[in-house]
Amino acid sequence: MKLRDQLVMARRNLKRAKGRTRLTLVSIVIGSFAVICVLTITFTANKAMSDYFEKTGLLYSIDISSTGSKMIDQALIDKVAALPGVQSVSPDVYLWFYETVKYGDKAANSFQSKAQSANGTTKQSIVAGRDLTEADTGPMVLVSRDIANVLTDKNPESLVNQQITFMTNTNYMGPEQKPENCDYQTNVCKSIEVTATVVGINEGQRTILFPLQYGIDQSSMIYYNKVPDCRGFQETATARCENGFIIDTHNQVLDNGFNTLRIRAQSGDVIAGIGQALTSQFNMRDQKDLSTEAGDYSFMIGQDMLKEALKAFRVVSLGLLAVGGISLLVSAIGVINTMLMATLERTREIGVMRAIGATNKDVKRIFTVEAALLGFMGGVWGLLFASAIIIGLGTKFATQLGDSGVPIDVPTLVTTGLIPSSIVIVLTTVIGILSGVLPARRAARKDPVESLRYE
Amino acid sequence: MSATLTQDLVAADISLSGVSRIYELGDEKIHALRDLTLDIRQGEFVAIKGPSGSGKSTLANVIGGLDTPNEGRIVVGGLDFSKANDKQLSHYRSKTIGFVFQSFNLQAHSTVLENVLLPLVIAGVDRKTRMARAKECLELMGLSDRADQATNKLSGGQRQRVSIARALANWPQIIIADEPTGNLDQANGQNVIEHLTKLNRELNITLILITHDADVANKAPRILEIVDGNVTDRKSA
Ligand SMILES: Nc1ncnc2c1ncn2[C@@H]1O[C@H](COP(=O)(O)OP(=O)(O)O)[C@@H](O)[C@H]1O
Ligand SMILES: [Mg+2]
Numbered sequence: 001m002k003l004r005d006q007l008v009m010a011r012r013n014l015k016r017a018k019g020r021t022r023l024t025l026v027s028i029v030i031g032s033f034a035v036i037c038v039l040t041i042t043f044t045a046n047k048a049m050s051d052y053f054e055k056t057g058l059l060y061s062i063d064i065s066s067t068g069s070k071m072i073d074q075a076l077i078d079k080v081a082a083l084p085g086v087q088s089v090s091p092d093v094y095l096w097f098y099e100t101v102k103y104g105d106k107a108a109n110s111f112q113s114k115a116q117s118a119n120g121t122t123k124q125s126i127v128a129g130r131d132l133t134e135a136d137t138g139p140m141v142l143v144s145r146d147i148a149n150v151l152t153d154k155n156p157e158s159l160v161n162q163q164i165t166f167m168t169n170t171n172y173m174g175p176e177q178k179p180e181n182c183d184y185q186t187n188v189c190k191s192i193e194v195t196a197t198v199v200g201i202n203e204g205q206r207t208i209l210f211p212l213q214y215g216i217d218q219s220s221m222i223y224y225n226k227v228p229d230c231r232g233f234q235e236t237a238t239a240r241c242e243n244g245f246i247i248d249t250h251n252q253v254l255d256n257g258f259n260t261l262r263i264r265a266q267s268g269d270v271i272a273g274i275g276q277a278l279t280s281q282f283n284m285r286d287q288k289d290l291s292t293e294a295g296d297y298s299f300m301i302g303q304d305m306l307k308e309a310l311k312a313f314r315v316v317s318l319g320l321l322a323v324g325g326i327s328l329l330v331s332a333i334g335v336i337n338t339m340l341m342a343t344l345e346r347t348r349e350i351g352v353m354r355a356i357g358a359t360n361k362d363v364k365r366i367f368t369v370e371a372a373l374l375g376f377m378g379g380v381w382g383l384l385f386a387s388a389i390i391i392g393l394g395t396k397f398a399t400q401l402g403d404s405g406v407p408i409d410v411p412t413l414v415t416t417g418l419i420p421s422s423i424v425i426v427l428t429t430v431i432g433i434l435s436g437v438l439p440a441r442r443a444a445r446k447d448p449v450e451s452l453r454y455e
Numbered sequence: 456m457s458a459t460l461t462q463d464l465v466a467a468d469i470s471l472s473g474v475s476r477i478y479e480l481g482d483e484k485i486h487a488l489r490d491l492t493l494d495i496r497q498g499e500f501v502a503i504k505g506p507s508g509s510g511k512s513t514l515a516n517v518i519g520g521l522d523t524p525n526e527g528r529i530v531v532g533g534l535d536f537s538k539a540n541d542k543q544l545s546h547y548r549s550k551t552i553g554f555v556f557q558s559f560n561l562q563a564h565s566t567v568l569e570n571v572l573l574p575l576v577i578a579g580v581d582r583k584t585r586m587a588r589a590k591e592c593l594e595l596m597g598l599s600d601r602a603d604q605a606t607n608k609l610s611g612g613q614r615q616r617v618s619i620a621r622a623l624a625n626w627p628q629i630i631i632a633d634e635p636t637g638n639l640d641q642a643n644g645q646n647v648i649e650h651l652t653k654l655n656r657e658l659n660i661t662l663i664l665i666t667h668d669a670d671v672a673n674k675a676p677r678i679l680e681i682v683d684g685n686v687t688d689r690k691s692a
Contacts, residue, residue: 001576001577001578001579002576002579005576005579009576012565016564348560349562351560352560352562353573353577354521354545354548355519355521355548355554355560356548356549356553356554356573356574356577356621356622356625357545357546357548357549357550357574357577357578357625358545358549358577359541359542359545359546360541360545361541361542362545362577448521448522449516449521449522452521452556452560
């Protein structure tokens with residue numbers, strides 16, 4: 001008997017027992033749907049995460065922060081930059097005093113203002129305009145697309161070369177602040193407006209990036225202390241006394257150190273070596289080594305962050321996969337039951353087939369192909385449903401995800417998620433075949449004479 | 456019959472010697488066939504008659520390679536059943552012999568054509584040939600206009616002719632009909648017998664017709680009478 005004819009026959013036999021076939025299919029469809037969805041999400045998210053790490057340079061980065069005893073100063077930065085394998089370094093300065101950003105009548109509140117070197121330590125994905133360069137030192141910014149969207153009502157490109165305005169919080173006593181705005185008892189000042197020019201828009205999440213030098217300059221705070229009089233006051237490099245006020249200038253970055261320091265390694269291979277050098281030369285500790293006591297600094301390797309993120313994700317998806325797997329297992333029992341019923345129902349038919357020339361093997365194959373077809377169709381329907389839902393949801397949320405810097409869109413979902421996941425059809429077909437083994441063997445072993453007499 | 460669809464019949468003479476088929480029901484042993492020796496030559500028309508339970512169906516099944524005797528030797532067209540494996544016996548059932556049953560044994564929800572196609576599909580005959588052959592067999596049975604009807608919409612006589620067409624599909628040398636008129640009225644029975652004997656006359660197909668009806672049996676030039684699993688051979692009256 002030809003395989004093609006066996007498939008036709010299997011299809012007809014499944015159609016004949018329509019209700020039973022559908023019920024059996026439902027359980028396979030649910031199982032394969034669940035597995036396909038989980039696999040698609042896992043594959044796509046893994047890819048997106050890895051892409052994100054690659055694109056931003058996080059994959060080659062090491063982030064250093066102080067544990068409190070020692071600070072990240074220029075001397076340290078220079079030494080770290082000279083380590084073998086280090087391509088570039090950049091400290092971060094948080095401009096914590098910018099609370100609100102405004103453009104025209106639009107405003108955005110929750111964002112992070114940060115200054116860093118434009119030396120490629122952190123890679124920017126420019127969407128419009130240009131990246132910051134090392135020549136930029138003044139009030140120029142790179143705005144993430146999500147913020148630009150809010151400020152321009154979804155026309156981010158239009159923000160390039162425009163002036164945006166930052167509202168400072170009441171603790172800002174930087175260079176732009178005027179003494180008359182401040183209450184000298186409490187050191188609380190009025191909120192003032194600081195303007196900056198947008199040079200470009202990048203992908204990213206709620207961030208506004210400034211040139212490093214600008215961040216350092218703005219971190220210079222002036223504190224006023226009212227004293228009865230200035231007589232006898234010893235002037236220092238940072239403090240003087242005028243009109244009953246001690247005026248104390250204090251640069252938060254230069255005096256207290258940078259918040260963090262990021263290293264970009266020349267390649268992935270040298271990262272471990274740099275880590276060892278950091279530990280041995282500067283008493284730094286890798287954050288993932290929980291056993292050692294705290295050093296002067298701690299550092300975090302980007303690759304490890306990715307590994308951790310993927311691992312956490314893997315645990316979740318394995319859990320979900322187990323649920324899908326169990327429902328596939330249950331559906332296998334359904335297939336066995338369905339096929340056993342079919343062999344019983346079609347006993348006489350089996351006898352007739354044997355009488356008109358079917359071999360044991362033919363009968364076995366007829367039932368095996370039928371079970372395989374059940375599995376295959378269950379897998380196909382599962383894939384169809386999963387595709388509809390994933391593409392549907394993907395279309396709805398892809399733009400939001402894209403804006404937030406997560407590179408997930410429908411084509412990515414399909415090519416990195418759905419297409420590899422369709423391997424599940426092979427799985428359901430194999431489950432069908434395996435579930436069909438016992439019933440098919442039973443059908444093939446039936447005695448033809450007995451079968452022909454069966455009522 | 457068109458020339459391309461006719462296959463030259465290689466003689467398939469039937470030879471049984473010392474064949475016994477014993478069923479065991481608990482301690483009791485039932486001899487359905489008892490030391491039976493018999494020869495049927497290609498192209499013969501043989502009626503087998505006997506009372507109910509005498510072993511007629513068992514004889515049909517062992518000749519058809521569906522049932523295996525406990526003792527004795529069966530050789531048909533050079534194939535020794537005792538030395539044949541399942542594949543060879545199935546091939547024999549497919550190509551050499553055609554069964555016609557009392558209860559038709561058609562696939563109720565399939566069409567007439569599909570029923571006749573089934574043995575050809577099982578034999579792996581290509582689509583074009585099998586379609587032509589099935590239609591040819593239906594024409595021979597006067598059922599051309601019924602090809603696309605479901606078999607459960609047909610009368611008993613028509614159904615039995617469908618099953619004869621099915622038995623004929625793979626160009627068999629032998630047709631065994633086990634009480635083919637048992638479920639039919641007089642007129643339909645007559646008609647079915649005529650179709651069967653025509654195959655014997657015109658195509659030289661060996662016809663083994665099992666019946667307990669003396670009138671039907673008497674149409675055959677050779678009648679075998681089975682009593683208690685034993686056969687006596689005599690010429691038609
Ligand atoms: N599977 C079986 N188990 C036990 N006895 C059987 C079986 N098949 C047939 N027989 C017995 O063998 C004898 C011959 O049966 P069968 O060939 O069907 O007779 P017939 O077709 O002439 O009516 C009967 O006595 C019947 O009861
Ligand atoms: Mg009988």
